[in-house]
Amino acid sequence: MSEIRNNWSREEILDIYQQPLMELLYRAASIHREYHDPNTVQVSTLLSIKTGGCPEDCGYCPQAARYHTDIEGNDLMSVSQVKAQALRAREAGSSRVCMGAAWRNVKDGPEFDQVLEMVRTINKLDMEVCCTLGMITENQAKRLAEAGLYAYNHNLDTSEDYYKDVISTRAFEDRLETIDNVRKTNVTVCSGGIIGMGESLEDRAGMLVALSTLSPQPESVPINALVAVPGTPMEEMEPVSIWSMVRMVATTRIVMPQTQVRLSAGRTQMSREGQALCFFAGANSIFAGDKLLTTPNPDVNEDMEMFRELGLNPQAPFLKKEQPKTVEASESELQPLGEKPRWTRPGHTIPRNEAARN
């Protein structure tokens, strides 16, 4: 078995990324087969449970309140709405539901209690539950774990160096701190990033250094290609080429052999052949559903047709880790602490973010 290393350097990763493509594919596909069934792909459904109106300034995101996009905001969905969507997702072949809320960080109170109830409800449907709610404290992570959360998503987005050119309302360390809080529980970590934001190859490698040197490495790593949404600071970015995507997926697979590598945003821009190449290079998870939070995604039927054509099977839930138990709210021993953590607000100026705001 290829060894799992937590000491990759940027130079080593850059060398892997820049290998001749056939060498890179062969190496990634070989490692992939050591750790995973190459014909099994996890299908996750991403559900935006609270859309838009976010106070953060992520330069790629149409949900930031400060940019002028066409996103229709929504208040937090009800538990019954979420349950209905989860049942539909399960019927369509998904084994995981990932609930996303456009928050900077979680605040204790009725809305978080409602999310905890959503977690309990979906876990009882025997589906893996993931949440992406922004920054969380250790106590909040423990309350999510107690409700039956399987995974928490918190993307690093890009390299530490480039982070300050993308976001000014929080710092890279805040991301690491939230991941650390999740690691104090049994909840698995999902963390990845976005390519095509104007970053250099060194930044792509830098992001993979940051992820692969986490110990343990994240159980899942989503690789997104930027969807340049009109009205966001990155609206004019060039689309990511399929070759960059394949190289990024293959490199991720090599440096994180055990992780589920997920093709995420930007799949509509990829041909079926391109996606097949990504699966060959080690991707073994996709986000399904017509929308990824707010950006378009291939139709579920199209995905299932692609699976049939490529002979792929959807992954069963809880294949990699057993189902967590759900503790009911009435039996919980954990109380909200009403903490007000001092998450960082660097507040520096990012010219393209400022230009998009005006």
Ligand code: SF4
């Ligand atoms: S990426 Fe998340 S935190 Fe950033 S603006 Fe969008 S919703 Fe807010």
